[in-house]
Amino acid sequence: NAGVTQTPKFRVLKTGQSMTLLCAQDMNHEYMYWYRQDPGMGLRLIHYSVGEGTTAKGEVPDGYNVSRLKKQNFLLGLESAAPSQTSVYFCASSSLRAEQFFGPGTRLTVL
Amino acid sequence: AQKITQTQPGMFVQEKEAVTLDCTYDTSDPSYGLFWYKQPSSGEMIFLIYQGSYDQQNATEGRYSLNFQKARKSANLVISASQLGDSAMYFCAMRGRWSSNTGKLIFGQGTTLQVKP
Numbered sequence: 294n295a296g297v298t299q300t301p302k303f304r305v306l307k308t309g310q311s312m313t314l315l316c317a318q319d320m321n322h323e324y325m326y327w328y329r330q331d332p333g334m335g336l337r338l339i340h341y342s343v344g345e346g347t348t349a350k351g352e353v354p355d356g357y358n359v360s361r362l363k364k365q366n367f368l369l370g371l372e373s374a375a376p377s378q379t380s381v382y383f384c385a386s387s388s389l390r391a392e393q394f395f396g397p398g399t400r401l402t403v404l
Numbered sequence: 405a406q407k408i409t410q411t412q413p414g415m416f417v418q419e420k421e422a423v424t425l426d427c428t429y430d431t432s433d434p435s436y437g438l439f440w441y442k443q444p445s446s447g448e449m450i451f452l453i454y455q456g457s458y459d460q461q462n463a464t465e466g467r468y469s470l471n472f473q474k475a476r477k478s479a480n481l482v483i484s485a486s487q488l489g490d491s492a493m494y495f496c497a498m499r500g501r502w503s504s505n506t507g508k509l510i511f512g513q514g515t516t517l518q519v520k521p
Contacts, residue, residue, distance in 0.1 A: 335495060336509075343506055351508070389505070395441075
């Protein structure tokens with residue numbers, strides 16, 4: 294089992310460019326999450342999904358969109374990247390009331 | 405409002421000694437869960453231990469134990485016999501009943517632990 298994987302691992306964007314981060318899990322989890330990690334701020338929830346075809350906003354959703362067309366995949370999109378979106382992005386998945394399993398993270402720099 | 409506070413940005417411990425990482429939480433939910441995660445310098449998030457608010461005993465997982473004091477709203481992580489590989493950032497997180505059907509977690513700011521040889 295690969296667990297939770299994220300693509301890409303690193304990316305540099307210019308302001309205004311768009312990109313999609315892909316998260317995949319092979320544990321048949323219903324719940325998936327996207328977080329961003331910034332120094333001194335812990336992890337903050339961007340968007341989450343409680344099942345295939347459903348998405349919801351988290352704590353810091355502005356500037357991001359998500360889609361969950363397949364149960365195993367959760368995509369995070371940046372339509373027009375801004376320097377404030379420079380961060381490390383983590384995807385996680387879980388079954389209800391269990392611990393979350395995290396992917397390795399994506400380091401994104403927006404110039 | 406739900407909140408997790410970790411007041412120690414950084415800590416040092418001598419190898420083979422025990423160390424306590426502090427975590428306090430704020431919630432009005434009668435039912436909640438508390439988690440600790442480890443993030444080594446390689447960046448991955450590793451689940452360590454879980455404590456439910458109604459659990460009668462403090463959780464333990466190998467060298468990790470959770471000192472849960474419900475009245476004080478604290479859930480401190482105790483690492484016994486520290487090893488060099490314990491050097492990492494540690495995050496406390498909470499899931500309240502308000503998010504029991506979504507599984508959402510709230511994280512603290514983290515504590516960086518350095519183990520000295």
